[in-house]
Amino acid sequence: MNPKQKRLLIILGSVLIILILVFTAILLLPQDDDSNPPDDGDTEPSLNIELSYWGLWEPESVMQPFIDEFEEANPGVTILYSQQAFTNYENILYTRLQQAENSIEPAPDIFRINNTWTPKYYKYLSPLPSTVMDQTTYSETFYPTAVEDFTAKDENIYALPWEIDGLALFYNKQLLNQAGYTSPPSDWDSFIEAAQEMTVKNSFGQITTSGAAIGTANNIKHSADILSYLLLLNNVDIIDSTYTSVNLTSQNAITAMTVYTQFSQGDDAIWTSDLRDDLEMFYEGKLAMMFAPSWRAFDIIQSAPSIEFGIAPTPQLSNNAPVYYSMYWGDAVSSTCEHPEVAWDFINYLVENQERIFSASSEIRAFGEPYSLVILNSNLENNPYLRAYAEMAPHMKSWGMGDQSYVEMILNNAITEVIQDQRDIKITLRNAEQDINDQLAETNN
Numbered sequence: 235m236n237p238k239q240k241r242l243l244i245i246l247g248s249v250l251i252i253l254i255l256v257f258t259a260i261l262l263l264p265q266d267d268d269s270n271p272p273d274d275g276d277t278e279p280s281l282n283i284e285l286s287y288w289g290l291w292e293p294e295s296v297m298q299p300f301i302d303e304f305e306e307a308n309p310g311v312t313i314l315y316s317q318q319a320f321t322n323y324e325n326i327l328y329t330r331l332q333q334a335e336n337s338i339e340p341a342p343d344i345f346r347i348n349n350t351w352t353p354k355y356y357k358y359l360s361p362l363p364s365t366v367m368d369q370t371t372y373s374e375t376f377y378p379t380a381v382e383d384f385t386a387k388d389e390n391i392y393a394l395p396w397e398i399d400g401l402a403l404f405y406n407k408q409l410l411n412q413a414g415y416t417s418p419p420s421d422w423d424s425f426i427e428a429a430q431e432m433t434v435k436n437s438f439g440q441i442t443t444s445g446a447a448i449g450t451a452n453n454i455k456h457s458a459d460i461l462s463y464l465l466l467l468n469n470v471d472i473i474d475s476t477y478t479s480v481n482l483t484s485q486n487a488i489t490a491m492t493v494y495t496q497f498s499q500g501d502d503a504i505w506t507s508d509l510r511d512d513l514e515m516f517y518e519g520k521l522a523m524m525f526a527p528s529w530r531a532f533d534i535i536q537s538a539p540s541i542e543f544g545i546a547p548t549p550q551l552s553n554n555a556p557v558y559y560s561m562y563w564g565d566a567v568s569s570t571c572e573h574p575e576v577a578w579d580f581i582n583y584l585v586e587n588q589e590r591i592f593s594a595s596s597e598i599r600a601f602g603e604p605y606s607l608v609i610l611n612s613n614l615e616n617n618p619y620l621r622a623y624a625e626m627a628p629h630m631k632s633w634g635m636g637d638q639s640y641v642e643m644i645l646n647n648a649i650t651e652v653i654q655d656q657r658d659i660k661i662t663l664r665n666a667e668q669d670i671n672d673q674l675a676e677t678n679n
Contacts, residue, residue: 281310283573288318288345296594304583331358334570343571346563349383353477353678354636360567360574361390366582379560379630393564394581397603398627399527400560401463407542409522418546425549432522433504446523447512449498449505451646454512458642460525463559464490472633477678482667491659495652527561531619545622560630636678644669
C-alpha cells in the first residue's frame with residue numbers, strides 16, 4: 235500500500251470515528267419529541283373563571299381585600315363584587331334569576347338572600363355541595379334557625395348565613411331610668427306594665443310619649459315581623475311542610491293578633507295610628523321601647539347621637555321555652571353559575587373569615603355583621619350592641635314565607651283592617667290566610 239492510499243485510509247477512519255462519536259452523543263441527549271403532543275390529561279389547564287357577586291351592606295373597600303386573598307390562593311379565579319342598593323333589590327334579583335333560566339340575560343353568580351326567601355328561590359339556586367360542607371357540619375356550625383331557613387323542601391341546603399340577626403327590644407335608657415327601671419322588661423307581663431307606665435298623654439288624651447311602639451302597621455317599621463314573632467311565641471304552626479299553605483285561623487293565631495292590636499285600642503292604648511313612625515319617635519326621645527333588628531342601631535347613632543339606648547332580648551312568655559324571631563341574610567349561588575363549586579368555596583371562605591370582615595366593617599360603622607358562626611357566640615356577648623343577639627341566637631325561629639314582600643303586605647293590611655276599620659279578627663285572618671295561600675301556591679311551588 236503506497237503512502238497516498240495509507241493517508242486516504244487514515245482520513246476515512248478518522249471521519250468514521252467522528253461520525254460514530256457524534257451519533258452516540260445525539261442518542262445520549264434528552265429527547266423533546268414535538269411530534270406527539272401530550273394528552274389533555276397530561277397537563278393541568280389554566281383556570282379562567284369569572285364570578286359576579288352581589289352584596290348589600292359592605293362597600294367594596296371592605297370586601298376587596300378578602301376577594302384579593304381568595305384570588306391569590308386560587309389563580310385564574312376572578313370575583314367581581316358589586317354592592318347593590320337595597321331598594322327594589324328583591325324584585326331585580328328574582329327577575330334576573332328567572333330570565334337567566336330561559337335567555338342569555340345574565341344573573342349574578344353569588345348573591346344575598348333573606349332567610350325567609352328559600353321556598354320561593356330554591357328552584358333558581360345551586361345546592362350546597364357536600365364537598366364544601368355536609369349537612370352534619372352545617373348544623374354544628376350554624377344556629378338551628380339557619381338550618382331550617384335555608385333547607386328547602388327537597389332537603390338540600392341553599393345558602394350559608396352571612397350573619398345572625400332578628401327582632402330585639404331597643405330601649406331609651408333615660409326614659410326607663412326616669413320611670414324607675416334599671417333594666418328593660420324580660421317577660422310580657424312586665425313589658426305591658428312598663429309600657430303603660432311610661433306612656434304619657436296630654437289633657438286631650440293624645441299620646442305625647444309612648445311606652446312602646448306596637449299595635450299598628452302604618453307607623454311601625456317592623457310591624458309584620460312583630461306579628462310573626464307573636465305568632466311563633468304563641469306556638470302557632472304557621473306554614474306546612476310544602477311551604478304553600480299557612481294557618482292563620484287557629485285560636486292561637488287569633489290570640490296573637492288580638493294581643494298585638496290591643497296595644498293601640500281603647501283608653502289604655504300606648505300607641506296609635508296618628509303618631510309619627512316609631513323610629514322618628516325614638517329619635518326625638520318620645521318612645522321608650524321599640525322592636526327592631528340590630529342594624530337599626532346605625533340609624534339611631536347617625537340621626538340621634540344624643541339618645542342613650544340599649545338593646546335587650548325581646549320579652550318572653552313566663553314558663554315557656556324561649557322563642558325569638560330571626561331576620562338575617564345568607565349568600566347563595568345561582569343555578570346558572572358555570573362554576574358552582576368555586577362559588578361555594580368562595581362563600582365558605584368568607585364565612586371562615588367573619589371575624590376579620592367584622593373588624594373591617596367596624597372601621598366604617600359601629601359594628602360589623604353579627605356572627606353566624608356558633609363558635610363566635612362569646613364574641614357577640616362582649617359587644618354592648620350585640621350581646622342580646624348572643625342570648626337570642628340559639629333560640630331564634632322564622633318561617634318560610636317565600637314571597638316575603640307580599641306576605642308582609644297582607645299581614646300589615648290585616649292589622650290595619652282590625653285597627654282602623656274595626657273588622658272582626660277571625661274573619662280578617664281568614665281572608666289574609668286565603669290571599670297568602672293563593673300567592674304561595676304560585677311562588678313556592
